Every structure is written in C-alpha cells, then in structure tokens.
Amino acid sequence: MTRVLIADDDGVVRDVVRRYLERDGLEVSIAHNGAEALRLLGSQRIDVAVLDVMMPGPDGLSLCRSLRRGGDYALPVILLTALGEEDDRIAGLEAGADDYLTKPFSPRELTLRVRSVLRRSPTSSAVAPLEITAGDLTLSTASRTATVAGEPVSLTNREFDLLLFFLTHTDTVFTREDLLRQVWHWDFGDLSTVTVHVKRLRSKLGERHRIQTVWGRGYLWASGTSDAHD
Missing domain, CATH: 1.10.10.10 (Winged helix-like DNA-binding domain superfamily/Winged helix DNA-binding domain)
Incomplete structure (x- = not known):
C-alpha cells in the first residue's frame, strides 16, 4: 500500500491530514519535526513526503534540499507553507519540491495533490517505454x-x-x-x-x-x- 509521510509540528494539521489520506486508502507515517522525518525516511518505504516548511530541525525546505543533494530525485515532495509570498513559493520549488500548498489549505486538495504526484512517479507510470x-x-x-x-x-x-x-x-x-x-x-x-x-x-x-x-x-x-x- 502507498505510504505518505506527513511531517508537521502542528498536531491539528497532522490529525486532519491523516484522516483524509487514510480515508482515501493511503497509509500514513507521522513526524513531529525534521529529525523524526529523517529517521522515518531512512527506516520506512515512503512514496510521498509532505513536509512543513516551518517545522523545527531541519525544516521542510532544508530537508527537501538534503534529499535532492543526496540523489533522491524519485521521491515526490510536497511542501506545506504558511508563507504566501511568491519568493517563498519559488524558493520551495527551487529546492526541488514537486508541489506546495499554502496554509490554510483544504485537506481534500492535499489528497488530490498527493494522488497527482503519485501518478507521475516512476512506479506508477503506465506509459509505454520510449x-x-x-x-x-x-x-x-x-x-x-x-x-x-x-x-x-x-x-x-x-x-x-x-x-x-x-x-x-x-x-x-x-x-x-x-x-x-x-x-x-x-x-x-x-x-x-x-x-x-x-x-x-x-x-x-x-x-x-x-x-x-x-x-x-x-x-x-x-x-x-x-x-x-x-
């Protein structure tokens, strides 16, 4: 079953998002901060990582950069940010994120975005080899x-x-x-x-x-x- 990592220090966000994703048939792993997210990424098979930009140590932006520098370009990453300025959104994309959502967001929209990046991941591609x-x-x-x-x-x-x-x-x-x-x-x-x-x-x-x-x-x-x- 597909597993989604939710890394956010906001308990309300974690709980609401978990319910929506599990209702959509996805398994969910929860991290309260960047350090816990790193541990889960190293110990579990994660298909999509949803990372809060402002969570403590390391934050989502730093964690995304670390994943890309480490050569993990296949793992889809969605960033959650409370920052709505264009420069902040661009910084997330330039860090290598596949997508982002600005808080507050609809949990249903996040579920749709997760499904979208999964459709484009290597394991889910149904395109004839070229x-x-x-x-x-x-x-x-x-x-x-x-x-x-x-x-x-x-x-x-x-x-x-x-x-x-x-x-x-x-x-x-x-x-x-x-x-x-x-x-x-x-x-x-x-x-x-x-x-x-x-x-x-x-x-x-x-x-x-x-x-x-x-x-x-x-x-x-x-x-x-x-x-x-x-």
Whole structure:
C-alpha cells in the first residue's frame, strides 16, 4: 500500500491530514519535526513526503534540499507553507519540491495533490517505454532517466515530465497555463511553478537545452540545432 509521510509540528494539521489520506486508502507515517522525518525516511518505504516548511530541525525546505543533494530525485515532495509570498513559493520549488500548498489549505486538495504526484512517479507510470534523443541528450521513459553525452542528469519527477513533454511536442509554443494543464494536470495554480521548472531544466541541461521563450506567448522546444535562448 502507498505510504505518505506527513511531517508537521502542528498536531491539528497532522490529525486532519491523516484522516483524509487514510480515508482515501493511503497509509500514513507521522513526524513531529525534521529529525523524526529523517529517521522515518531512512527506516520506512515512503512514496510521498509532505513536509512543513516551518517545522523545527531541519525544516521542510532544508530537508527537501538534503534529499535532492543526496540523489533522491524519485521521491515526490510536497511542501506545506504558511508563507504566501511568491519568493517563498519559488524558493520551495527551487529546492526541488514537486508541489506546495499554502496554509490554510483544504485537506481534500492535499489528497488530490498527493494522488497527482503519485501518478507521475516512476512506479506508477503506465506509459509505454520510449527512448528519445535530441542531439546528445537521451531520455528513457522506462528508467525515467536523462543523460547528456552519456553522463546522467539528475531530474526531479516534474522536471522529467516537463522535459518529456517538450521532447514529444517540439516546435510548438505552449503557454504556462497549457503546461500547467498538460504536465501538472492542474486546471489552475501558480504559474511561477512552470517558470521555475523551466529555469531549472535550462540550468541542468546547460547548452544542450533547446527551450526558447516566445515573448508574450510561452515556451517551445526547438527541434533544430539552432542556439537555445533564455
């Protein structure tokens, strides 16, 4: 059964979220702080981690960064934050989070977000295996890995999904709203989510990326060998 880790120092949040997730057929592990979350991540099979940004030692943002630095890009991470400023939300996405929710939030919405990231995780993918190449960039849907000139590129699940979408829809302009619907499967949400993920893909792929910004419209992946533009 799928197991979700809820790490939050607010007992009310933990209890309400646990009830909703268990009602949806998910198993739940509870951590009261970052240290306990680390212990559970090291001792249990966790399929999704829901981390409070403001919990004590280490906080959710630091824990997310540690997971990504440690090479765990497959584990979906959802951040919970009481901070509503755009810079704070972007900081969470740049730390490698797959998603975030701002407190107060609907427990039902969190359940839907958990289901959404699970659908995009490697173990739940029902997509027929493909190997896609663009120059010396290679993407494998079977292993959900990317390489550049044979060297692995560490991508989060969302980054992988976004790159896969671009490579299978080349030379077509997509607005941020289009990408939010097609890649995240959200009908609404913060458009900066898309902006940050595009920025991270460009950074990780370096000169191999072919993501072009079409000003006033959106983004496209150019199939030709022309220089990429930020």
